[in-house]
Amino acid sequence: MTKIEISKLDKRFSKGNKYIDALSNIDLVINEGEFVCLLGPSGCGKTTLLRILANLEKPSNGYVKIHSQNKKQTPTQSMVFQENGVIPWLTVEENVAFGLKMRHTPEEFTQKQTDYYINKVGLSNFRKLYPKELSGGMKQRVSIARAFANDPEILLMDEPFAALDEQNKFILQEELLTIWQETEKTVLFITHSIDEALLLSDRILLMSAQPGQIVKDIKLNIPRPRSIEQVRSVSEITEIFLEIWEHLQREVKQTRLI
């Protein structure tokens, strides 16, 4: 069932008589429950596409549509950013409950959702702490818990693990996949890491250099759970790795020539 539909979408940023064509002719359908990673060279418009889906930017041409299946008053989307996604003056539990409280959900429900997701990301013993008392990995856990607790139609994640060390990244990737499989949410996830995309995705969308276009849609029919050992050793996966690697090399070289 279609969840996200993007049609003939262009985005041009203008300033005075100068302009940048950030996105060009994006046509895309993402199904309910899919985990889709966006990969492309720096500046190809990945964040812009996410911001358009989050309604923080308007398309210059074309449209995006998020198909809602339920009649509940759930938010359309929640975003998780690379850093600074937590509110410094709120505790862990207040941060996780924030979206629900803004929507004035019944207190009992807010408490239940908050407890559930704090527990899911392993922060039960830290619920009364403030962000300045947390590590980078713990702060990202708070952001993820808040995004899921909010029960949005879709999740938009902009390099959420990019600033973390390898061990933390790996643990959070596993936690994210567990929650995603349980909730069956549709996720659009930006990463610069091919390994990360191969570990997480049902589909990888490869983007061209600016103006960003989707040039390849790679479907991964690889059983889950996947391990980094598999990503490095199974020939079917290493072939995809090389295909993506070569594409990125070409695109990055091209941007240097412009």
Ligand SMILES: Nc1ncnc2c1ncn2[C@@H]1O[C@H](COP(=O)(O)OP(=O)(O)OP(=O)(O)O)[C@@H](O)[C@H]1O
């Ligand atoms: N508000 C804005 N005003 C003007 N130009 C912008 C604005 N936002 C983004 N751009 C430009 O649009 C292009 C795409 O930016 P965007 O941040 O979407 O790329 P990205 O693929 O997410 O990059 P990175 O991988 O480096 O994070 C860039 O050239 C950027 O300078």
